[in-house]
Amino acid sequence: MARIVRIHELGGPEVLRIEEVEVPPPAPGEIRLRVKALGLNRAESMFRIGYYPESPDFPARLGYEAAGVIEALGAGVTGFAVGDAVSIVPPLSITRWGTYGEVANVPAEATIKHPANLSWTEAAAVWMQYVTAYGALIEIAGLGRGDSVLITAASSSVGLAAIQIANRVGATSIAATRTAAKAAALRDAGAAHVIVTEEEDLAARAKAITGGAGVRAVFDPVAGPSFDALAEALGQGGILIEYGALSPEPTPFPLFPALVKGLTFKGYQYKEIVRDPAKLDRAKRFIVEGLTDGSLKPLIDRVFALDQIVEATRYLESNQQIGKIVVTI
Known part of the structure; x- marks a missing residue:
């Protein structure tokens, strides 16, 4: 028993x-x-x-x-x-x-x-946090040096893992948080930039950080009304990876940003990685190496x-x- x-x-x-x-x-x-x-x-x-x-x-x-x-x-x-x-x-x-x-x-x-x-x-x-973030940022978005990624709900364990993974591959991590209460902690956790969405225009700030180009990828578990702003924050050919549905409100489809910028919207669960032996093996190696060298903690x-x-x-x-x-x- x-x-x-x-x-x-x-x-x-x-x-x-x-x-x-x-x-x-x-x-x-x-x-x-x-x-x-x-x-x-x-x-x-x-x-x-x-x-x-x-x-x-x-x-x-x-x-x-x-x-x-x-x-x-x-x-x-x-x-x-x-x-x-x-x-x-x-x-x-x-x-x-x-x-x-x-x-x-x-x-x-x-x-x-x-x-x-x-x-x-x-x-x-x-494993939940790092496999989830690895699959989205590395396997799907192909994030690398010089890229930028906007991470919403960034104070969650998956959000923090995404910050560390982006930093590990030389990308710029942009963390979004609703209030200023967690902003300092996110910077301490390694975020290169923090956007406080109750105080700042999310899309405008993301574009300013990237010199007007917009971010390469968005990693979001919320959806809902903020979907429009996330699409606006993306640059030409960018990808928005949606891995959750925390908002109870309807999620609008941002038609014109999608058409004008040729955006990709990808629904995603960590199970995409777990059910594929080759992807899971790559995830394990990446994560174990990061845990061993201290870049992931x-x-x-x-x-x-x-x-x-x-x-x-x-x-x-x-x-x-x-x-x-x-x-x-």
Whole structure:
């Protein structure tokens, strides 16, 4: 038996329950992980309230990320041993696997022996943010030296990862944040420029930063009414990568900027990278190299205990954080 977080209905953080559950042995191709720490993600909140591409099958586990020690190997698993310290790239299905709890069965193909310089807390905060940002900026946008990228919701863990990845490849990182409260922290986190959208014209400022040319790429999880301004901020032939739908308002299509500038709009999930072995292998190498040389380093905002999972989730949904929220076991 193990303490596992499950939901029996859709709703707010209060529907999360810690229950004693018998976890089955790992299936073929899986490993059994004794969880030391797990990272919280917006996707899990969207899944819990029913605003997500997958729907829960009650009672449902949830959770995409974790780090811990391998307890058992399923049939056919090679390259790992009981006792290995590993962390998890978020697998393709939140309904089949879940990491909230003391024990989790996860696919071996999503399991990585992370660099030894990472703590458990850091290791649990790596893969969702860096795989998501890497796939968008490197695999899709092909960002490189001399390019510029506008990163919205930049104080999120994925936004901070995007800043670090842009800096690592020599691109100019432009972070957008709603209020000035997080501006200094974003500069401290490596953003070359910060735009406070409640005080500044987003498109005009982005164009000013780029000498009138506009940015090469926009990386946005919000959508909604700001879509027009993001399109205006793009330069000729630019690409807007949309990886979320945080705004509850309709998203207009910016027809004339798209026509005049030949823009590309790309809907994106990290799963594009996870389901492609070659892309996932490139992502792993890029991220492990960055973690090893220090150019990539997860920023941890707060750490909670498992018994505080409801409190931790409420904090995630408050938007107060700058960086990752981690729960330790």
